Amino acid sequence: MSPSHRDRALGWVLRATAALVAAIVVLIVAFLVVESAGVLRKLGPLRFLTDPSWHPTSGSFDLTAMLLGSLLVTVGAVVLATPAGVASALFCRYYAPAPLAKLYGRMIEVLAGIPSVIYGMWGLMVLVPLIGKWQPPGPSLLAAVLILTLMILPTIALFSDAALAKVPDRYVRGAAALGLTRWATLRGVVLPAARSGLFTGVLLGMGRAIGETMAVLMVCGNVVQTPGSLFDPIRPLTANIALEMGYALGDHRSALFVSGLVLMGMVVVLVGTAELVSRGRLHG
C-alpha cells in the first residue's frame, strides 16, 4: 500500500471507531426511551412526581424521595469535596516540596483508581458503625455523603491540579514582583485564572457522585423516604435500580427505566454545563 493509501485506510478505521462510540451513546439513550415509553405513555410523566409513595407493585410510582436522595448525597459530597480537592491541588503545586508533591500526586491517582465496592466495604465496616454509635441507626444520608466525598475527592483534586498547571508562570512572577504574598497570589490571581478548569473538575466530580451506585448502596440504608436529618437512611435512584432490577416486571420494570432516563438527563446537563464552562461561556 502506498503511504497515501495507508493514510486513507487509517482515516476510515478511526472514523468507524468514532461512529461506533457515538452510536453506543445514542443506542443507550434510545434503549432507555423505548423501555420506559410504555409506562410513560400509560401513566403520564407527572405520576412519577405526584404519586403518594414508591410501591410499584401496587401501582404507586413516586420518584421524588429517591430523586431527592440522589440530589442530597451529590450536593453534600460536592460541598465537602470541592474545598478539600482544590486545597489538595494548591498544596501539591504551591506548598509541598517537590519529592513530597510527586508522592502525594501518585497517592491521589491511586485513590481515584480504588474500586467503588472497596469504598463501600470500608464504609459498611468502619464508617456506618461509627455513625451508628453516635446517632443510630448508622446507615444514613451522612454515611453516603462521606463515602461519596472520598470517592470524588481525587477527581476534583486531579482536575484542579491540571487547571492550576495551566496558569501561566508569568502571573505568579508578576504577582511576586508586586510584593504579593503567596496566599494573596493564589487567592487573587491563580484561582481566578484557573476558575473554568476548577469548575469543570467539580462538575465531573458531581457527575461521578450522581452516578455512583455500589458504594452508596452499601452505606445509605436503602429506605425509600424523604430524610428528616443527616442520620436518616435514604435510597438514591441508582441504588433503587440496582436493588429492584433483578425482580421487577411490567410497569415496575418500566418505571426503573424511567429513573434511569432521569439520571441520564442529569448527567447530560452536567456534561453540557462543563463543556460551556471550559469554553469560557460561563463564569470564564
Next chain:
Amino acid sequence: MIPPAAPPAHTPASTQSRVLAAGARPMVEAQRVSVRYGKHVAVEDVTVSIGRQQITALVGPSGCGKTSFLGTLNRLSDLIPGCEVAGRVSVDGEDIRARGFDLVGLRRRVGMIFQKPNPFPLSVRRNLEFPLREHGVRDRARVAEVVEQSLRNVGLWAEVKDRLDAPALALSGGQQQRLCIARALALEPDVLLMDEPCSALDPLSSGVVEDLIGQLRAQYTVLIVTHNLAQARRIADNVALFWAQGGPGRLVEHAPTEAFFESPRDPLTIAYVGGLRG
C-alpha cells in the same frame, strides 16, 4: 585565605566616578554580585552603583546576564529553582540579601516590568486595586484616586476610563504594558526594573511605552534592560554594558550615556557601539 583576584581594569573604581557625583548616595548598589544556575554561572563579579532618579540602561548581547542581574535587585531570583546569588546588593543603603529581610516591602519599593506584558486575568480596575489592597490601602476613595492617577501617569486613563471593568487581557499589547507600569507605579516604588519592556510590542506601541519611560526620570530610579542601543541612547542617563566572553557575563563599562557613545573606554564598548560586535 586567598585574597580575591585583583580587579580587572574596567571595574567600578574607574567607572563610578564618571557616573556618580562625589558624595552622592546611590539608590542601588551591587558589590561583587554573581548569579549561578546550578553549575552555570550567568553573571560574575558585578559591582555597580546606580544613581537616584536616573535611567540606567543595561545593554549587551543576549545571554550576557543582564536579566539575571536585574532579578537579584528585587530578589525575584529567589523564585528560580537552583538559582544562587552571591555578593551584596543594597537598595537605599539597606542590605536586601540580609537574613529575614522584608521581601514584601522590598518588592513594593522595587517594582518590575517584564518583557511580555503580564496583566492578571482580571478587570483593568482589579489589576490596580488588588495589589494596592494587599499592601494595606483599603480606603475606597483613596483606592479609586490612586487607580485614576496611576492610569493618568501612564497615559491610559483616556483610553480605558469607560471600560475599567473590562478584562485587562482585552487591551492591546501596548496598553497592557502601560497597565503593568501603572500597576507598579500605584505602589509608589523608588526603583523600577524593566526587562526589555518594549521588545514584545509593535513599533507604534513600543514608541509610546518608550516615551512613557522617558517621563519616569526624575521621579524614579529606573534600570532598563534593552537590546536596542538607539533606545538606550534616547532615554538613558547612564549606560552599562554587560558582556560574556566564553564564560560568565561581566560588567564591562558603566558611563554617562554621552560618554558611553562618544568616548567609550573599553575596547569591547568601542566595538559594540561601533556595531562591530554583538
